[in-house]
Amino acid sequence: MKEKVYALLEEVNKKIVQYEGENMLEDEIVESMEIMDIVVKLEEELGIEIGPEYIVPEYFMTKDTIVKMVEDVRKEQ
Amino acid sequence: MDVKNSIIRYLEETAEKFPDKAAFCDEEREMTFRELREEAQKIGMGLIRQKxxxxxxxxxxxxxxxxxxxxxxxxxxxxYYTPVDVSMPAARVNKIMETLHPAYIVTDEKNREKAGEFAADIPVLLYEKLLQEKPDEEKLSQTVSRVLDTDLLYVLFTSGSTGVPKGVTISHRAVIDFALAVNERFDITEKEKFANQGPFYFDLSVLDIYCPIISGATTYIVPPEYFKFPIKLLQYIADKQINALYWVPSALVVVANLRALRAVDVSCLKKIMFCGEVMPNKQLNVWRKHVPNAMYVNMYGPTETTCASTYYVVDREFEDTDSLPIGVPFENTGILLLKEDGTEAGEGEAGEICIKGTSLSAGYFHAPERTREAFVQNPLQENFQEMIYKTGDLAKYNEYGELIYLSRKDFQIKHMGHRIELGEIEAAIGSLDDISECCVLYDEEKHKITACIADEVTEEYIADGIRELVPDYMQPNRYIFLKEMPHNLNGKIDRTKLKEML
Structure with a gap:
């Protein structure tokens, strides 16, 4: 699943997957429209519904926190 | 007679009327109208002393x-001022400085060193030091009296097709008349609480700044990072009991698409206005469903006519595929829809939006040629001089007499509300070594800027190279490398063919 999420993130913005730091929001790797693109893509491709409560900074720090978000959404559903 | 020559007269009037009411607020402080006037007087005094x-x-x-x-x-x-954001790339700041030759740069301790890098020959004044000035009321009043309402209040820089940003000059009169028209039309009073989204170097913010200064309303400067996380953004709106917005549609689209309106009650919002790009009906309808009691206003206008020139108060239902009108002009503005032959377009016919009125810019700073191309004599007026601004936007009238935006005439785009000349990005990429030719295209549906290159270089090389040349919002979202660039018979890059190839 992790690889699938990475691949989807790469489609939105390669830099997200390449990013090695701890907070890609502070480092301005992603912009607001891209966060929307990520959510829409994950929902469409993984068949999940990501509630607005998951779209918070803590889940968008690195590629792996996005993977964690997907896992948490799946647990909930 | 109550004619005011300067926006300062309105600030003084509002500060008298509502001295202890919050004027502008950020995360650090709430500044009242009295404090705003006091700080402004100190800074003004510091500049007057520089003669x-x-x-x-x-x-x-x-x-x-x-x-x-x-x-x-x-x-x-x-x-008159020019706001330059500290996050702006150095090369762009340098271009602005070269065009403007400012008398001074006002900055703070934190950004002093950085400011010095661009402007070795331009004297710097520190905000902290200016606040130690002792205002001389008489001198300040004399100085304000010397200002004519046609004198400049600010110069805002927008993207230019040759790679050099254009400085749009705006007078006190242009701003005053625009803000008065908006306040009257939409009943903006001291009760309004705006949540500012537009950066100050962007004309969208002009409404958030000057409608409050004239009316006594309050503007909250929303931390920019909140726009990435709609829940936080809506919680902020609910906490502050914000009742008015003037945002780019992209910001409203993100909130609608991420279903945040289901999670937070923002029924406090009563006036939702937007401008800067096309607002999709699908997302507008989501907003209307969740916040049904708000008034929704679609506005249109380039930086060259101050902020917004036309408005449409949403008064009926729209299907996803319908065109949302941009409406009718504000009271101080006139719209001409001109066909190629200089005659007016009839109902249903496409024409270029040309704007006249008191909110018109005085032209581009230090750019007479560019000014002459865009600001021209009204071809329908033979008897006296009447300038119009040719927007380059095509529109038509619908059966209700409302303007419907159609498209651009050239390669200018609206991306995240910012007006961008694709040529400026092409010029930036073209300035890098080893680049012989490039073409930048825009996908309006996906909101993506695509750079096409036919040279043996890497994406990283270009992205790193132009980072210092153009702002973040102008960076391409994707790069396509081609073996050969398609050309038409004139030897120019065939953009249509290139679009098909993608």
């Missing part, structure tokens, strides 16, 4: 209430 009048002054600060004190302080001194 400059009717000169450009750059404000180089992070987005904060301090910017407002500086803008008003510069206006107090009879000079």
């Amino acid at each position: 400059i009048f009717a000169k450009p002054v750059v404000v180089y600060l992070e987005k904060s209430v301090a910017c407002l004190s500086c803008f008003m302080g510069i206006a107090y001194s009879g000079n």
